[in-house]
Amino acid sequence: MTNLLKIIARFHFFLLFLLLEGIAMFILISNNSTKSSVVISSANTVSGYIFRNFNFIAEYLSLREQNRKLAFENAQYRNSFESSYRSNIVTKREISDSTYRQQYYFITAKVINNSINRQYNYLTLDRGSAAGIKEDMAVITNEGAVGVVREVSENYSSVVSILNRKIGISARIKSNNYYGLIQWDGVDYQYVTLNEIPNHIPLNLGDTIITSGYSAIFPEGIPIGIISKYKHDEQSNFYIINVKLSSNFKNLQYVYIIGDLLKDERLKLEKSVESYE
Numbered sequence: 001m002t003n004l005l006k007i008i009a010r011f012h013f014f015l016l017f018l019l020l021e022g023i024a025m026f027i028l029i030s031n032n033s034t035k036s037s038v039v040i041s042s043a044n045t046v047s048g049y050i051f052r053n054f055n056f057i058a059e060y061l062s063l064r065e066q067n068r069k070l071a072f073e074n075a076q077y078r079n080s081f082e083s084s085y086r087s088n089i090v091t092k093r094e095i096s097d098s099t100y101r102q103q104y105y106f107i108t109a110k111v112i113n114n115s116i117n118r119q120y121n122y123l124t125l126d127r128g129s130a131a132g133i134k135e136d137m138a139v140i141t142n143e144g145a146v147g148v149v150r151e152v153s154e155n156y157s158s159v160v161s162i163l164n165r166k167i168g169i170s171a172r173i174k175s176n177n178y179y180g181l182i183q184w185d186g187v188d189y190q191y192v193t194l195n196e197i198p199n200h201i202p203l204n205l206g207d208t209i210i211t212s213g214y215s216a217i218f219p220e221g222i223p224i225g226i227i228s229k230y231k232h233d234e235q236s237n238f239y240i241i242n243v244k245l246s247s248n249f250k251n252l253q254y255v256y257i258i259g260d261l262l263k264d265e266r267l268k269l270e271k272s273v274e275s276y277e
Helices: 003-008 012-031 032-061 063-078 265-274
Strands: 104-114 121-125 137-142 144-152 157-164 169-173 179-183 193-194 208-211 222-234 241-244 256-261
Touching: 003 256, 121 256, 169 222, 193 222, 256 265
Parallel strands: none
Antiparallel strands: 104 121, 104 256, 121 157, 137 144, 137 256, 144 157, 169 179, 169 208, 179 193, 193 241, 208 222, 222 241
16 A cells, blocks of 8 residues: 555646646547547447457467377377288197198287498397297298297397397208308398308309207208309318398398297207217
8 A cells, every 4th residue: 555655646637737728638538429429439439459369369379289189189090091000910830640740830019110321230029928929039030031030029129130140040051961151241131151161062143041940940942142242261170151132121021930749848858968078
């Protein structure tokens, strides 16, 4: 109240002027119908303009809330798209035969990430432990070997590609059964090197290279590639053999993950033999 009185005392001349102007305007309008209508019309125009712009500002300020609601509705709509879901159906190829005992089974998976330009390349697949995927399972395509499962979560798995300098795959030449080790030199994603083949063995360009079956990961006979060129290593008694890969690693979409029903039995036996060394 004290502050209000101070303001009135400070601006009492200006306030008195406004009061007198208001009284004069009222008397003028009351005694003159023409001017009264003009003033009322002008006041309506001004008030209409003010309210119109006020509504515009209010609508503008409400856009954020409207956008939030619209985004929520769009999200709900998109959630109904088929592309928002992944199939939980696991395609598992098994063989039932009264004469032969099944050893391998195949699970299909989609490649959702892949690298080919690094020294240590990996793939990510859309299948994990929930689909029966485990570490150290072989991964192939219809064309040939791809890599080995290394890490597994519930719904995904990470695969060490053949195009990874840390991995080596036991392989053999199909025509003569000599075996060696497939490794990548980190240069070209289309080629790997077959090592440890003695240089007195006859070779031919186009010879097929397949998995040897000597490891507990890849079954025997999975294609790897063909010999594209070879030469004698002057510092050893072995060849340097370039192998063009059968699988196109730049176009991987779907793969097969191979499970071995007899793997644990084999590893247990081999481990027991190692204890005698």
